[in-house]
Amino acid sequence: MSIEPKIEVEGVSVFFPLYHGSSRSLKKTVAMAATGRLGQDKQHRTVVRALNNVGFTLRSGDRLGLVGSNGAGKTTLLRTLAGIYEPVMGRVSVHGSLNALLDTSLGMNIDMNGRENIMLRGLFNGLPKAVLPRLEKEVAEFAELGDFLDLPVRTYSAGMVVRLGFALATAIRPQILLMDEWFLAGDANFMEKARHRLEELVRGADILVLSTHSLEIVRTWCTRVIWLEQGIVRADGPADEVLALYLADAGGTTIGNPVLEP
Amino acid sequence: MNQAVTPVARNAVLEFQAGQSFAVRNRHAIDDLRDGASLWRLAFTLAWLDIRLRYRGSMLGPLWLTISTGVMVGMLGFLYSKLFKMDLQEYLPFLALSQVLWAFMATVVAEACATFTDMVGLIRSVRMPMFVFAMRAVVRNLLVLAHNVIVIVVVFAIFRIWPGWHGLLVVPGMALWICDGLALTLLLGGLCARFRDITPIVNSLMQIAFFVTPVIWKPEQLGAYQKYLPLNPLYDMIEVVRGPMLADPVSWRAWAGATLFSALICAVSWTFFVKARGRVAFWV
Numbered sequence: 245m246s247i248e249p250k251i252e253v254e255g256v257s258v259f260f261p262l263y264h265g266s267s268r269s270l271k272k273t274v275a276m277a278a279t280g281r282l283g284q285d286k287q288h289r290t291v292v293r294a295l296n297n298v299g300f301t302l303r304s305g306d307r308l309g310l311v312g313s314n315g316a317g318k319t320t321l322l323r324t325l326a327g328i329y330e331p332v333m334g335r336v337s338v339h340g341s342l343n344a345l346l347d348t349s350l351g352m353n354i355d356m357n358g359r360e361n362i363m364l365r366g367l368f369n370g371l372p373k374a375v376l377p378r379l380e381k382e383v384a385e386f387a388e389l390g391d392f393l394d395l396p397v398r399t400y401s402a403g404m405v406v407r408l409g410f411a412l413a414t415a416i417r418p419q420i421l422l423m424d425e426w427f428l429a430g431d432a433n434f435m436e437k438a439r440h441r442l443e444e445l446v447r448g449a450d451i452l453v454l455s456t457h458s459l460e461i462v463r464t465w466c467t468r469v470i471w472l473e474q475g476i477v478r479a480d481g482p483a484d485e486v487l488a489l490y491l492a493d494a495g496g497t498t499i500g501n502p503v504l505e506p
Numbered sequence: 507m508n509q510a511v512t513p514v515a516r517n518a519v520l521e522f523q524a525g526q527s528f529a530v531r532n533r534h535a536i537d538d539l540r541d542g543a544s545l546w547r548l549a550f551t552l553a554w555l556d557i558r559l560r561y562r563g564s565m566l567g568p569l570w571l572t573i574s575t576g577v578m579v580g581m582l583g584f585l586y587s588k589l590f591k592m593d594l595q596e597y598l599p600f601l602a603l604s605q606v607l608w609a610f611m612a613t614v615v616a617e618a619c620a621t622f623t624d625m626v627g628l629i630r631s632v633r634m635p636m637f638v639f640a641m642r643a644v645v646r647n648l649l650v651l652a653h654n655v656i657v658i659v660v661v662f663a664i665f666r667i668w669p670g671w672h673g674l675l676v677v678p679g680m681a682l683w684i685c686d687g688l689a690l691t692l693l694l695g696g697l698c699a700r701f702r703d704i705t706p707i708v709n710s711l712m713q714i715a716f717f718v719t720p721v722i723w724k725p726e727q728l729g730a731y732q733k734y735l736p737l738n739p740l741y742d743m744i745e746v747v748r749g750p751m752l753a754d755p756v757s758w759r760a761w762a763g764a765t766l767f768s769a770l771i772c773a774v775s776w777t778f779f780v781k782a783r784g785r786v787a788f789w790v
Contacts, residue, residue, distance in 0.1 A: 247519070256524075257524075260788060261788060323630070323787075326632070326633055327520045327522070327633035328629070328630060328631070328632070328633050328787050329787055329788065330522055330524070330784035330785075330787070331522065331524050332524055332525075333524045333525065334523075334524050335522065335523045335524065336520065336521075336522045337520065337521050337522070338518070338519070338520040339519050339520075340518070340519075341518055342518055342520075344631075344632065346630075346631050347631055352627075353555075355559050355562075356555055356559065360555055363551065364548065364551060364552065364555075367545070367547050367548040367551055368545070368548055368632065368634070370544070370545070373547075396562075
């Protein structure tokens, strides 16, 4: 049932159009279309280049770490690989079952209770109805929510939300694992458990793409590192080499505030 | 973590090439519909949870919908039958049916505008077929409609109205409604995410439409002008469902109007959806 997992990215650029203020309004667009200025506006539209001509290929067994300062495009790249943002230029090809651990809430509905959120995640992943109770049990046990499982997520503490999000995200075993650094949050007690479970998930995955500020984690888990800066690949290669370059540069001011081992 | 229990994420192939032709975009849009349809259980659950959430903690739950509709129809029925000097026996069943159907139509349109903008969190965290959101919105309103149908049943029972076999003609009418509802949700959901001022425009248009469409007044009251009514697409739409239920013959003009209007909506919506599908994540 499984396909040979691979990720191919060629010359990918993602621009964020800025529809701020009046440029977003219908009135202005109609006015510009009427005066024949729509085409011109398209070229002069304010856009943020989140990714610029990024390219790489990953095969089974690859463990890629993304490093770079805040706003370098790491999360955008992960979202592009997850198929959430479709690039304006280039080609993205992702084969294999995929799980993206992008943010804590991960599309949780804070008005629904824990149980309902677990069920929805299962349904989203196309799990048969018979598996749902087991998923619920497993997630609930891991997240240690106890009676809170029947209360709306809105009432949870920040730590509980992280635990539930983490348990949910890691309950589904993918071939390709995309991971943002949020999983580093959480209390120390939970971190130990989380790390254990993540390591298991990472070992089980064929391809890992990880975005983090923690160089320690990159060193432990990644074989290859891409250093992004302002949406451009600054360096790409074996983890040690790129990290050395990155650290040398960090002597300057490019890195805002690197988060080290929690 | 028990290996045997751990569910495996579903297989997926994502191929994306920027700057595609219409044919490629069209294929992506068809894939979206197909993948979305295969997640129907998710859409139905989301819709049901939406209703449950609205009435969480209330004793009667969604039955409040039924009660409020019932009270409104009852009050308006007495009032307008006096104002229009009409027989209650004749007017109240008409009003109950019209009001419930119009409420469905108006809510589908109004909620269509917020379909994508309300789902920012979900759209930005997982790749989800847009069609799932459209199904969720339409199913949610069908569930509300199902609660309100109780009012119609009660009124019809009181006045001993039975549409008979003729009533089966609501099926094609309802099918048109569901198609249009899905198409409108995709269209308005995308448009309103891109242009934020479309929502108030749509809302005020629907308000005007409520008065120019025979919902609380009967088509016959227009007299000689009645023959122009099929030019109002909303009249056609409401007539193809209301007519069969009241055992009124539906004119071929209403059917033609409703079919044409639906085809138009679906065509416009599809053209827009093919173009906009990949951009929604940037718009919301």
